[in-house]
Amino acid sequence: MTTKISSYDKYISHRSVDAEIDRLASQAQKGWPKESRTLSWLGLEDGMSVVELGSGPGFITEQLRVMLPESKLTCIENDSELIKQAKKYLKSKSIANVNFIEASVEGSELPDNKFDIAYARLLYQHLENPVKVSQEIYRILKPGGKLIVHDIDDGLFGIFNPQIAELERIVEAFGKAQKSRGGNRHIGRVLWDILESVGFDSLDLEVLSSHSGDVGIEPFMQQLDPARFQPLVEDNYLNDKALERFILSRESFMKTKGAFAIWLSFMVSAQKVKDN
Numbered sequence: 001m002t003t004k005i006s007s008y009d010k011y012i013s014h015r016s017v018d019a020e021i022d023r024l025a026s027q028a029q030k031g032w033p034k035e036s037r038t039l040s041w042l043g044l045e046d047g048m049s050v051v052e053l054g055s056g057p058g059f060i061t062e063q064l065r066v067m068l069p070e071s072k073l074t075c076i077e078n079d080s081e082l083i084k085q086a087k088k089y090l091k092s093k094s095i096a097n098v099n100f101i102e103a104s105v106e107g108s109e110l111p112d113n114k115f116d117i118a119y120a121r122l123l124y125q126h127l128e129n130p131v132k133v134s135q136e137i138y139r140i141l142k143p144g145g146k147l148i149v150h151d152i153d154d155g156l157f158g159i160f161n162p163q164i165a166e167l168e169r170i171v172e173a174f175g176k177a178q179k180s181r182g183g184n185r186h187i188g189r190v191l192w193d194i195l196e197s198v199g200f201d202s203l204d205l206e207v208l209s210s211h212s213g214d215v216g217i218e219p220f221m222q223q224l225d226p227a228r229f230q231p232l233v234e235d236n237y238l239n240d241k242a243l244e245r246f247i248l249s250r251e252s253f254m255k256t257k258g259a260f261a262i263w264l265s266f267m268v269s270a271q272k273v274k275d276n
């Protein structure tokens, strides 16, 4: 059974669940060298006890398992089908020793003070109640343990050169649709405040860039696949003419020699107060 307490829905995120899983794979794998570098900088070390929150189809789980061979690794995910998918994927990569818990991150029933690091990647933008989740993560972290939240903010969506027509309108419509399901694509700007408000201290914030010079243009085009935006027209967040203009302009962007794309994401780390 899957508990629904977030705006994430693999059935509406793309033209098919397989296409959505491919999108998550490219998003997870291409940028990992930079992402792992920043995670290490924020305190993630091999041997630590780590929980991945909202682990989805397991692409980041794979990277964490390889990066942290001596760590205990637990994943909390509320979608039973994605857990199945992750287990199958990890098996195909000969990755073992991951403990999956099917539960909402709002209440996992894990004991207090269990983990050194909790990593939430692209989860917070989907949460209806990020404060409640942060309180729960605070509970399961050891004193001195850290929550690292990696997420986006559409205010810093990115730069495309040449510009893609109607992209701003599409991003806005996408944000409104996600908001109507309880999510928040402007989460980046409030992460610091949320984590501080539940009692975390020693906060730190890094902005990560992902750009086509490094990862190629393909991951960006997958994120901007028009199939992801078709439901916005059906639900009246966007008019069909705007989507058509976007599709043509996206095609011309892909054909442009030297086309460049960059987008930014936030990584905020916060520490549970140490025992005195």
Ligand SMILES: C[S@@+](CC[C@H](N)C(=O)[O-])C[C@H]1O[C@@H](n2cnc3c(N)ncnc32)[C@H](O)[C@@H]1O
Binding pocket: 005, 006, 007, 008, 024, 028, 053, 054, 055, 056, 057, 059, 060, 076, 077, 078, 079, 082, 103, 104, 105, 106, 120, 121, 122, 123, 126, 127
């Ligand atoms: C956009 S996906 C990101 C998956 C993975 N973290 C990654 O970066 O590739 C968001 C994931 O969070 C999961 N999720 C959303 N709300 C959740 C909740 N309340 N409890 C546990 N998992 C949740 C979704 O099912 C989905 O797998």
